[in-house]
Amino acid sequence: MKTIYLLLFLFSSIFANDAVHDFAPSSECKECHAQIYSEFYTSMHANATPSQDPIHKAIWDRDPMNKKFNRYVCGKCHTPAADNLDKMLTNGEKALPDVNNPTHQEAISCAYCHRIQSIEKHPQSNTNIISKTPNSYYGTSKQGLESPYHKIITDNNEHMQNGNICIGCHSHNVNKAGLNLCSSNVNDEMSDANCVSCHMPKVKGSKSSISDTGTHSFHGFAGSHFHSDMLTKYVDISILRNIDNFIVNIDNRSSHALLLHPLRVAILKISVQRANETIKLPKEVFVRVIGKDGKPAMPWIADSTIKDTMIKANEKREVKRDFKLQNGDRVDVVLGWFLVNPKVVKKLGLENEKAATEFHVFKKQSFTF
Ligand code: HEC
Ligand code: HEC
Ligand code: HEC
Ligand code: HEC
Ligand code: HEC
Incomplete structure (x- = not known):
């Protein structure tokens, strides 16, 4: 007993x-x-539900827990107010997200x-x-x-x-x-x-x-989808000019990596404005790719991090460009992200979803020399 x-x-x-x-x-x-x-x-x-969040839906649609086991395990965090959460979390039960169940839509x-x-x-x-x-x-x-x-x-x-x-x-x-x-x-x-x-x-x-x-x-929960402007003060961008090159410093003063979810890709775009000419320099990509056997894989298959260039908690990242700045040059930098890595957008059927495809500008700054 x-x-x-x-x-x-x-x-x-x-x-x-x-x-x-x-x-x-x-x-x-x-x-x-x-x-x-x-x-x-x-x-x-x-809006954390499959019916309200197309990015969440795209992954859930492909998850074996959906087609094979009919159990919305994601509910533990995405729809925790669901009246049948216990079934969602119990082996052998079946409980899928239901648009007609108001407790599911409460997210x-x-x-x-x-x-x-x-x-x-x-x-x-x-x-x-x-x-x-x-x-x-x-x-x-x-x-x-x-x-x-x-x-x-x-x-x-x-x-x-x-x-x-x-x-x-x-x-x-x-x-x-x-x-x-x-x-x-x-x-x-x-x-x-x-x-x-x-x-x-x-x-x-x-x-x-x-x-x-x-x-x-504030209950809009500033984050990578919405209100990121409220968080720009925790990431500082500065430039150090050397004789033959310059360095863009990104100082992440938050307690976690710049972005957390493995679908994200952050990008630093750098260009130099010289008189009437705009000179585009190579961009820098920050990403954490999960995978298996060295190849990118879905979250239910992945067993390792195969690449990680994401800016870490409290890290000051230096991005060097071998470009000789002249007096009067203006360097424009844009730090932003794609919520969904453009490499997998099509695979996930998200090519028509604005949230998944648009480049989200986080911080823009110009430096004149
Ligand atoms: C019951 C689980 C749960 C709790 C508790 C919770 N969150 Fe979340 N949070 C989520 C989920 C799930 C998402 C992702 C929703 C999505 O994108 O579909 C999320 C997303 C976010 C985001 C991203 C928003 C955006 O615009 O991208 C932020 C920021 C956040 N949460 C902060 C917080 C903070 C701060 C707290 C504590 C006060 C908190 N969360 C408590 C589950 C939770
Ligand atoms: C332990 C809690 C937890 C569980 C379980 C969970 N998630 Fe999440 N999920 C989160 C949090 C927290 C976020 C927000 C993370 C962020 O924005 O970095 C999130 C975000 C996401 C996102 C990004 C959404 C967007 O709009 O960008 C996807 C996709 C996602 N989850 C899919 C799933 C799927 C599919 C499942 C079930 C198989 C699942 N999650 C189970 C906590 C959870
Ligand atoms: C009939 C009006 C009314 C409704 C409906 C109501 N509240 Fe309140 N709530 C109040 C009042 C009044 C206070 C006290 C704060 C104040 O005077 O501004 C309060 C305070 C709170 C606090 C504590 C605030 C603090 O400063 O510690 C929380 C948390 C809260 N409400 C949550 C909720 C939630 C969740 C709901 C819905 C399920 C809800 N309330 C519905 C009137 C209401
Ligand atoms: C993800 C978790 C989360 C959700 C969802 C959430 N709250 Fe809160 N709420 C908090 C936290 C955490 C605080 C304390 C904030 C602080 O200390 O600054 C808070 C504070 C409050 C307060 C106190 C007053 C204030 O602004 O400090 C009230 C009232 C309140 N919430 C009502 C609500 C209502 C109503 C909703 C839905 C419309 C809601 N909350 C949704 C986490 C949440
Ligand atoms: C010093 C400030 C700071 C603290 C502390 C902090 N964050 Fe963040 N958070 C940020 C910044 C800056 C970003 C990146 C900008 C954005 O997403 O808008 C971010 C992004 C996020 C995101 C979105 C990531 C993604 O990949 O979509 C989530 C979710 C989040 N934080 C949750 C949390 C949680 C939970 C905690 C506490 C354990 C926390 N944050 C503590 C500043 C902070």
Whole structure:
């Protein structure tokens, strides 16, 4: 008997969604948290589903868990408010994403995030432990704050503010071959910044329509799809002119690599403006390619990183160009990215998706000599 109980306990703690897996829909928060809602609504957290995110869909469509096993394992992080998440995560069950199930379309909802009580560490990926009280939300204010609609829990403020709440999904995602597909380097702590302070900075506007707090934490989650302008201050670009060459320095002051997902490719474009002439210099590519037997491969097949030129956490990367600058020259640099490596866009059937094909300009700077 003992072992059975233990097993049951183990399962309930891994999935952490027994009987309490019922979340208020985000639209219910809109009435009183209008501004936070409108930011959230257009963010990738609200759109992390196969039906809303064509890039996610393209990979999911090809994943053997889809066609062969009919089980949306991605739901653990992409649709964690789904009412059948336990089935999505249980061997032998079948549970595919369903556009007609509103709990699937909630994606990473307000109530889900605000009920993450703690994080359980696991080697493959961490697990969010959800509080069992459906209408109580973890907040950040001092004790005594009240809402007519829900309870506010204030004894877990630090976990909300220091980014611990993010690492259930963002810490690591290790595939069956043991390869970490995506990691935000959570151990590389910074003293003055964390996931929340960088990605949810304070912006104008009250946190609720009931009191005027002046500012609130940005819920559009600045990132590689949207609002990257809010993060440019963490990446500095400078130029060092030498006699026969020059060096572009990229100083990544964030606690993780410039881009994290292996589909991404960052590019530094460099050109020199001399009088009326524009001289294009070779571009620099920053990428992490995953694969098997030395060849690029899909995430469920890959067992190693076959190439990694991505700019790392806190790295200052030097990009040298053997070009002799003259007085009066202007060097224009553009740092940006493709969300999907152009080499695989066609293979993934994403050639008509703007999000996958457009070059996203992150930072543009000019230096005159
Ligand atoms: C452990 C949590 C976790 C699981 C499980 C997970 N993902 Fe993700 N996924 C993430 C996070 C976090 C991001 C955002 C990473 C980033 O932007 O660097 C992401 C981003 C993505 C992206 C990029 C989307 C875009 O718009 O650029 C794709 C594609 C993707 N995931 C596919 C999948 C598929 C397919 C599965 C299931 C087979 C899956 N993921 C399972 C956490 C997870
Ligand atoms: C009827 C209005 C109303 C609705 C609906 C509502 N809230 Fe609130 N909420 C408030 C008020 C009032 C406060 C207290 C803050 C204030 O006075 O501005 C608050 C505070 C919070 C806090 C804590 C803020 C802090 O500073 O610590 C969180 C978290 C929160 N709400 C989440 C939600 C979520 C999630 C939903 C939807 C499921 C929701 N609220 C729906 C009125 C509402
Ligand atoms: C329940 C899992 C989960 C939690 C908790 C979570 N995220 Fe995410 N996050 C994701 C997934 C999945 C994606 C990718 C969605 C996609 O592209 O389809 C994502 C995407 C992002 C992005 C990329 C946005 C963009 O525009 O590209 C940022 C930034 C981000 N998350 C920051 C955070 C921060 C900060 C926290 C903590 C406050 C957090 N996340 C908590 C699952 C989660
Ligand atoms: C990915 C996780 C995540 C999601 C999704 C999310 N929040 Fe938050 N929320 C946070 C974190 C983390 C903080 C604390 C921010 C800080 O300390 O600066 C926060 C803060 C708040 C606050 C306190 C006021 C403030 O701005 O600091 C309110 C109110 C709130 N959220 C409501 C909502 C509502 C309503 C939604 C949906 C429309 C939502 N949240 C979606 C993580 C999330
Ligand atoms: C010092 C600021 C800083 C801190 C701390 C930080 N980030 Fe970032 N993050 C950035 C910058 C800069 C980028 C790259 C620009 C962009 O994506 O817009 C980025 C990009 C991302 C992306 C998108 C990557 C991709 O490939 O699409 C995700 C997801 C993300 N961060 C999550 C996190 C999480 C989770 C944490 C905490 C563990 C965190 N970040 C801590 C600054 C920071």
